[in-house]
Amino acid sequence: MPNFINCLYLIVLIVQPTLYDATRITGSYRTDEFFHFINKFGFQKTDKHSQKDSFGYIFGNITSNDDLKETPITLAVQDKYTFMEFYGNRSIKDRDVACAKMFEKVGRIAFDSDCNPDAKGDYFRKIPCKPGTVCKDEERSTVIPGSQLTFEISDLKQPRFWYVSMVACYRNVTTCTWHYYDYRKFNHARAPIISFDLYLVNGNPKQTTADNVFDSTISPLEYHFSFDRQYILQMYLIFFAVYLVLVPLQIAAARLQKHPVTRLFTVSLTLEFISLCFMLGHWVRFAFDGVGNENLSITGSIFDIFSRTSFMLILLLLAKGWAVTRLEINRIDWLILMLIWIPYCIFHIFLYIWNRVEVDIISDIDEYQTWPGWLVLACRSLMMLWFLYELRNTMKYEHSSKKLDFLLHFGASSLVWFIYLPIVALVALQVSPLWRYKLILGITNSADCLAYCVMMGLLWPNRTGQYLLLAASNYAGMDELDEFNEAPHVLPRQNFNPALANSIEDDDDNGLDADSETLVLSTDDLLVNNHGDNAEHVIFSREMNGHAVHDFTRNSRNVA
Numbered sequence: 027m028p029n030f031i032n033c034l035y036l037i038v039l040i041v042q043p044t045l046y047d048a049t050r051i052t053g054s055y056r057t058d059e060f061f062h063f064i065n066k067f068g069f070q071k072t073d074k075h076s077q078k079d080s081f082g083y084i085f086g087n088i089t090s091n092d093d094l095k096e097t098p099i100t101l102a103v104q105d106k107y108t109f110m111e112f113y114g115n116r117s118i119k120d121r122d123v124a125c126a127k128m129f130e131k132v133g134r135i136a137f138d139s140d141c142n143p144d145a146k147g148d149y150f151r152k153i154p155c156k157p158g159t160v161c162k163d164e165e166r167s168t169v170i171p172g173s174q175l176t177f178e179i180s181d182l183k184q185p186r187f188w189y190v191s192m193v194a195c196y197r198n199v200t201t202c203t204w205h206y207y208d209y210r211k212f213n214h215a216r217a218p219i220i221s222f223d224l225y226l227v228n229g230n231p232k233q234t235t236a237d238n239v240f241d242s243t244i245s246p247l248e249y250h251f252s253f254d255r256q257y258i259l260q261m262y263l264i265f266f267a268v269y270l271v272l273v274p275l276q277i278a279a280a281r282l283q284k285h286p287v288t289r290l291f292t293v294s295l296t297l298e299f300i301s302l303c304f305m306l307g308h309w310v311r312f313a314f315d316g317v318g319n320e321n322l323s324i325t326g327s328i329f330d331i332f333s334r335t336s337f338m339l340i341l342l343l344l345a346k347g348w349a350v351t352r353l354e355i356n357r358i359d360w361l362i363l364m365l366i367w368i369p370y371c372i373f374h375i376f377l378y379i380w381n382r383v384e385v386d387i388i389s390d391i392d393e394y395q396t397w398p399g400w401l402v403l404a405c406r407s408l409m410m411l412w413f414l415y416e417l418r419n420t421m422k423y424e425h426s427s428k429k430l431d432f433l434l435h436f437g438a439s440s441l442v443w444f445i446y447l448p449i450v451a452l453v454a455l456q457v458s459p460l461w462r463y464k465l466i467l468g469i470t471n472s473a474d475c476l477a478y479c480v481m482m483g484l485l486w487p488n489r490t491g492q493y494l495l496l497a498a499s500n501y502a503g504m505d506e507l508d509e510f511n512e513a514p515h516v517l518p519r520q521n522f523n524p525a526l527a528n529s530i531e532d533d534d535d536n537g538l539d540a541d542s543e544t545l546v547l548s549t550d551d552l553l554v555n556n557h558g559d560n561a562e563h564v565i566f567s568r569e570m571n572g573h574a575v576h577d578f579t580r581n582s583r584n585v586a
Contacts, residue, residue, distance in 0.1 A: 049225065049252065050225050051065050051223075054220065056220075057099060057220070060121060061116045063189070066190075067084075068460055069188055069253060070253050074182060079229060079230045080230075081179060082179030084176070084188075085231060086174070087222070088175065090220045090221065092218035094218055097207065097212060098152035098162070098196060099196055100197075101175075102149060102150055102189075104191075105187070106189070111128075112131070113189075113191075125204040126205075128204070129195065135147040137163070138163070139163050140199040140202070142202075151164070160173075160174050161175045170231050185253040227316070228251065257464060258309060258467065259309045259312075261468060261471065265471055269298065270299075272482060273299045276291070276292050276482055287485070291337075297329050297332050297336060298330065301327070305322070305323060307319065308320070308323040327378060340481070341444075342367070342416060345413050346359065350424075350433065366412075381396060381398035381399060384398055392466065394451035406448070407444075407448060410445065413444065420433060436484070446469070454466050
């Protein structure tokens with residue numbers, strides 16, 4: 027299993043090496059790449075009463091070992107209003123035209139000491155900065171100590187996404203026109219490489235150090251987190267506390283019951299708890315350093331997939347009547363189940379990997395607005411239909427009122443678990459991207475937790491005897507009774523009437539003969555109770571013009 031997990035997250039890191047969740051971004055950029063997107067970050071709404079402390083900040087260092095000949099390229103920090111047009115024009119093949127189009131709109135409102143000194147917008151920095159000093163056009167008084175540049179992001183109306191990128195364009199200080207930086211025109215043997223180390227945070231960094239945010243008055247649960255990721259750590263801490271109670275209780279309960287269904291549920295619940303531990307480890311570390319551990323996050327997501335798919339397997343088995351109306355499932359049914367369920371698990375993991383590549387960080391779509399997300403919802407819906415089909419067949423041949431009532435409630439609650447995700451995905455389309463991820467994550471984790479709690483209650487030792495067959499030793503001969511109970515001639519039972527029985531015997535003596543119709547009691551009624559009390563069980567065989575009554579008791583006939 028560890029090797030399998032390692033292979034999976036190695037594949038994910040290969041197909042998507044950039045960790046856009048991180049808020050400390052380090053890396054390098056070659057100018058011949060033309061455009062390099064760094065990150066998208068949600069900055070919180072500015073508090074009117076403590077503006078400086080509630081600003082968003084972008085700060086860090088950008089240097090190069092190559093001399094760009096006094097022709098620096100551009101670091102751009104923009105909101106969505108200016109960025110989308112800027113980003114769309116990057117694909118123009120003529121680089122000079124592309125630079126002119128990209129900066130046509132934002133260049134009119136962005137401050138530039140040479141060409142636009144009266145503008146108020148702070149959108150650009152000329153990079154790389156000279157080592158040991160701040161960037162050009164930077165005010166030393168506002169720069170975070172240890173950094174070469176600082177952007178202060180303020181919005182008194184609402185939280186907003188901002189986009190950070192580098193582009194190989196420069197502004198001619200004489201003509202104030204934008205041009206493509208072609209390193210060959212500046213006598214470079216190779217494209218210059220620019221190194222960067224940037225932080226994107228919510229809150230004033232001057233109150234703390236980036237390496238130890240927990241020593242300050244800044245909330246560590248918000249500082250490194252983009253607005254659309256804030257409160258996720260609190261959410262995981264709450265669920266961790268819940269599962270920390272559920273898992274030991276279920277393990278203790280499973281030791282009292284020797285049946286595969288309880289063991290399988292214990293495995294599913296434990297997998298979910300392991301997934302939660304990995305995810306919590308990632309986000310706790312993220313709160314400290316703004317990077318986290320992507321390997322922990324990927325491993326946690328894979329364990330979450332295993333947990334959900336194994337829980338789905340439990341629902342399908344119970345829908346087929348396992349441990350409800352029968353103790354065993356025949357080999358053909360097991361084979362069909364495994365031939366569908368195992369490929370479903372593999373396909374689900376494949377869709378997870380595909381989804382990480384498919385979702386564009388720049389766009390405002392979520393995972394359920396992509397092809398992989400749609401396929402996940404479609405597969406889940408198909409499994410739901412299969413579940414309903416199996417449940418219908420099980421209820422069709424069951425005649426115990428207690429078990430029918432259990433199957434009815436079990437089916438309704440399971441249907442809610444199957445259907446909630448497609449509904450949430452549709453509702454999320456109407457929610458702002460700043461809140462969408464938290465909404466989906468909160469509802470899915472809450473629904474899964476509730477489903478585990480309900481299943482745990484159904485399988486609790488002192489309740490299972492009412493409707494489940496988990497004590498196999500007390501049900502010898504159940505296989506034969508199961509087959510008899512599911513026979514097509516079985517009809518709902520009738521109450522035994524001694525007077526009617528006597529009249530039936532009289533009619534039977536007359537020798538009348540015709541086609542017969544049989545009524546039987548359900549299998550659970552044919553079983554003796556746990557206290558060993560004698561119970562009388564009757565099978566009526568009624569002919570059209572004559573009847574025969576056969577009376578069985580545990581003392582007169584051993585049904586086992």
